Amino acid sequence: MPNAKNDVENTRRFLKSRLLTDRASFHGYEAERQNIHDLLERTAEHGESNSALLLGPRGVGKTTLVTSVLAELLAKETFYRNSLIVYLNGLIHIDDRLALKSATAQMNLENAVDGKVFGSFAENLAFLLECLKAGDRKKSKSVIFLLEEFDFFCSHHNQTLLYNLFDVAQSAQAPICVLGITARLDVIELLEKRVKSRFSHRQIFLLPNEDDFDGRLELFESLLKLPTEQELRKFDSTHPSIPDEALSNEEFTLLRNLFNPRQFTFGPKWVAQWNRHIEKLVENDEVQTVLQRMYDYDVLEGPFRILLFELVGELDEEKPNITVESIQLLGENYESDDKVKLLMGLSVLEMCLIIAMKHHSEIYDREPFNFEMILTRFGKWANSSSSMKGIERPVVLKAFEHLKQLEFIALATGGSLSKVQKEYQIHRLLLTNGQIHQAVQRMQLLPTEVSQWEQSSLV
Amino acid sequence: SALQPAGTPKRNIQLSNIIEECSNGRRVSRLLELSPKKPQPEQMEEPKTPKRSTRPSLGTTGSSATKSTPKSASKMKLIRDGTIKPTIHARSAPLGDGANELALARERLHVSATPSSLPCREKEYEEIYNFLEGKIFDGVGGCMYISGVPGTGKTATTTAVIRALRHLSEEEHIPKFDFIDINGMRLTEPRQAYVHIHRQLTGKTLAWEQAYNLLNKRFTTKAPRRTTTVLLVDELDILCNKRQDVVYNILNWPTLATAQLIVVTIANTMDLPERLLMGKISSRLGLTRLTFQPYNFRQLQEIVMARLAGMSSFNSDAVQLVARKVAAVSGDARRALDICRRATELADDQARQTGEQVTVSMTHVQQALTEMITSAKVRTIRSSSRMEQLFLQAVTAEVTRTGIEECNFLGVYSQLEALAAFSGVSVPNPGRAMGICARLTASRILICEGGRNDIFQKILLNISTDDVHFALQASKLL
Numbered sequence: 001m002p003n004a005k006n007d008v009e010n011t012r013r014f015l016k017s018r019l020l021t022d023r024a025s026f027h028g029y030e031a032e033r034q035n036i037h038d039l040l041e042r043t044a045e046h047g048e049s050n051s052a053l054l055l056g057p058r059g060v061g062k063t064t065l066v067t068s069v070l071a072e073l074l075a076k077e078t079f080y081r082n083s084l085i086v087y088l089n090g091l092i093h094i095d096d097r098l099a100l101k102s103a104t105a106q107m108n109l110e111n112a113v114d115g116k117v118f119g120s121f122a123e124n125l126a127f128l129l130e131c132l133k134a135g136d137r138k139k140s141k142s143v144i145f146l147l148e149e150f151d152f153f154c155s156h157h158n159q160t161l162l163y164n165l166f167d168v169a170q171s172a173q174a175p176i177c178v179l180g181i182t183a184r185l186d187v188i189e190l191l192e193k194r195v196k197s198r199f200s201h202r203q204i205f206l207l208p209n210e211d212d213f214d215g216r217l218e219l220f221e222s223l224l225k226l227p228t229e230q231e232l233r234k235f236d237s238t239h240p241s242i243p244d245e246a247l248s249n250e251e252f253t254l255l256r257n258l259f260n261p262r263q264f265t266f267g268p269k270w271v272a273q274w275n276r277h278i279e280k281l282v283e284n285d286e287v288q289t290v291l292q293r294m295y296d297y298d299v300l301e302g303p304f305r306i307l308l309f310e311l312v313g314e315l316d317e318e319k320p321n322i323t324v325e326s327i328q329l330l331g332e333n334y335e336s337d338d339k340v341k342l343l344m345g346l347s348v349l350e351m352c353l354i355i356a357m358k359h360h361s362e363i364y365d366r367e368p369f370n371f372e373m374i375l376t377r378f379g380k381w382a383n384s385s386s387s388m389k390g391i392e393r394p395v396v397l398k399a400f401e402h403l404k405q406l407e408f409i410a411l412a413t414g415g416s417l418s419k420v421q422k423e424y425q426i427h428r429l430l431l432t433n434g435q436i437h438q439a440v441q442r443m444q445l446l447p448t449e450v451s452q453w454e455q456s457s458l459v
Numbered sequence: 460s461a462l463q464p465a466g467t468p469k470r471n472i473q474l475s476n477i478i479e480e481c482s483n484g485r486r487v488s489r490l491l492e493l494s495p496k497k498p499q500p501e502q503m504e505e506p507k508t509p510k511r512s513t514r515p516s517l518g519t520t521g522s523s524a525t526k527s528t529p530k531s532a533s534k535m536k537l538i539r540d541g542t543i544k545p546t547i548h549a550r551s552a553p554l555g556d557g558a559n560e561l562a563l564a565r566e567r568l569h570v571s572a573t574p575s576s577l578p579c580r581e582k583e584y585e586e587i588y589n590f591l592e593g594k595i596f597d598g599v600g601g602c603m604y605i606s607g608v609p610g611t612g613k614t615a616t617t618t619a620v621i622r623a624l625r626h627l628s629e630e631e632h633i634p635k636f637d638f639i640d641i642n643g644m645r646l647t648e649p650r651q652a653y654v655h656i657h658r659q660l661t662g663k664t665l666a667w668e669q670a671y672n673l674l675n676k677r678f679t680t681k682a683p684r685r686t687t688t689v690l691l692v693d694e695l696d697i698l699c700n701k702r703q704d705v706v707y708n709i710l711n712w713p714t715l716a717t718a719q720l721i722v723v724t725i726a727n728t729m730d731l732p733e734r735l736l737m738g739k740i741s742s743r744l745g746l747t748r749l750t751f752q753p754y755n756f757r758q759l760q761e762i763v764m765a766r767l768a769g770m771s772s773f774n775s776d777a778v779q780l781v782a783r784k785v786a787a788v789s790g791d792a793r794r795a796l797d798i799c800r801r802a803t804e805l806a807d808d809q810a811r812q813t814g815e816q817v818t819v820s821m822t823h824v825q826q827a828l829t830e831m832i833t834s835a836k837v838r839t840i841r842s843s844s845r846m847e848q849l850f851l852q853a854v855t856a857e858v859t860r861t862g863i864e865e866c867n868f869l870g871v872y873s874q875l876e877a878l879a880a881f882s883g884v885s886v887p888n889p890g891r892a893m894g895i896c897a898r899l900t901a902s903r904i905l906i907c908e909g910g911r912n913d914i915f916q917k918i919l920l921n922i923s924t925d926d927v928h929f930a931l932q933a934s935k936l937l
Contacts, residue, residue: 034808057898081551082551096647111535111538113534118534119538126654126655127538133545141550170570171571197610200793200797210841297895298844338890410913
């Protein structure tokens, strides 16, 4: 029995770490991967200067692709001895000053001592450019610039960094490769004319396959299955180990703590049993329905991995297998409306106010309202109702403010109105009628008269 | 050992020190390597240090890192004095020449491989040459303004002229002259121009005020044996700030008889002096101007063929196709060369697969052109999920209904409900629909406001409705 417990725990840990940290393997997109691979290889080994953009929606695997290419290349001595990787991220290096300091430190230039860079911004830029100019194609190391969130670099002042990087790539200086990664498809239009002219217009698009549900089923299977001994051997041969020397860059952390299946051991019997179970799941019609509905929403791999992570997280000794029910529950959660859930947690008074707002919007075609209007509408009904009589104004105001804090209502934008007293500030309802109706239907302890009032605005 | 005192003060446990050491792990590791026998008190910090010690130290000389502060300060001083020459790390072994013909073609087609004489720019070359040669001969100052869209050979021609003049002056056919070049885009702010000019004259880096004073002194005072200075200012428009003092000074010095300064300015727009510069500055810039026209297809073809002279790996029709396509869009020589280079790569791939010699043909060029000119918006829509497609359809429906480009989420959502009912799928709830909207915005198929406005956010289609219809023709849902 303790053995079985161990197996489940191991499986869970294995699957989780594979879902999260397996950045060095990438499947599909052979042509695009080869393209990037050749580009980087030619830069490092033939001293060619290049620039390229990798484009694709968020979660399609742009970073993973680059990381997996680098994992393959960095294992080769001819590559890592002849190249420097400079990793810049538009969200971290928010202006050229920071980006330059980081680049200088990562290239370990003369004005950087132990990762600290000296001199002003202007000096750093001048020095970096001088260094690159002093280099030449045949003798100096190639520098690979990875610019993640490339679109943010376009908003820097004058686009100085981009201009200079692209300019170096297009002149006889040290060989560099500028690889931008972004989700914006129209990023080229953000570039200034002279920057655009210097960019080589190599755009590599990473787009998911059209209408490929079978691919999704395969992905589901491959992400949840445990590897057999044969597959492990294949993994070893396709994932050569990267020498420490090649990873000395402290900023480039993507290849640290990579997933290694050899850290986990399973009995071959358990593996066979688990895999058989997963195969059965994939063939199950109900599972397929859930997966199809998820696929209809989102075809990307990244978000799907996160959903599977949730599924795997539930495994323990009492529940050693992924069941059809848990997948269905996942599907239900995926499709459920969070705002309706939030509405269902409101008090009856707050719900009444929401209903009053709904009636107001219906009658006046979504005109904004203030507290007084809602109070009047609520008061009319409350006076005739049996349970809501005699609620005092401050209590209602408090409820109104609670609704505002939950952002069911928001101030109608109009800057000058902020000095108006809070009872007279105008608001808009941020809910659809359908959502309110659903919440009223599902709320269990709501008095009947309230749900009746929801049906019709006549009092 | 002697290195000990430098390291020990850092060891007392204070928050500031710990932070510093953690952010700067390399120094700790090096200290550990250099002093393997530590005195006892340092043992207390075992939990922190072992982590660091496993990390390899970078291959700089060990001694330079030990006394980091004084060393770096003196180093910075040496850099500012120009004693330390900027270098980049060298390869383990220098590269040999590639034997492959396609690789050779690719190397020659690289934008950086500027030929010694630029084809199709003979007239402009002549003009700049005459201007500069005349000014250098006469020992007077002057200005010239060169304009043209990017990639038309402005900087390449000018530097080629200067290279030729240098050659002549070395052989003592014309007087000696200094050459300085600055580029507006390589400066962090306009005033850094003084620093760069001064550095190229003396090799020292100063603050801009000092550099300005020294330059002013140099150009305004008379010196008996002054040589002519040629100053090339690239990207002139970046040097223009509100006060325009930098541009004024750079263009004012040539007017002084003492300066013997010839300024050649390069920018993109033809009417920059009138549009951006103050009256007194455009007056100083003078009327010696030269405009580089975009290349037409014949010229582009000639440029590419000149680079490929003596090679048989390129089909000449293929070059013509590139030239015509590029000339129709921008007349940018860089673009034509890049497309040709990409075509050689594609041919190379094919050669590798089939294992036989391949020349770059029409198909390769066609493929390279589609890769580098087309946008992938239609493909993106086709590859997006069904709900996203439905949402886009709803947006176009709402645009058609209201007749206004801009629509709000609420309207789109009600269209979405109708469309979903029509095609028999379950309606995504508003939260999910908003997620879809955000995803489409992230790849800029749609443009929309931030999420704070919730169901009142405005949505704008970033592509034409025709494109959406075209992309969704094959979709199963509609």
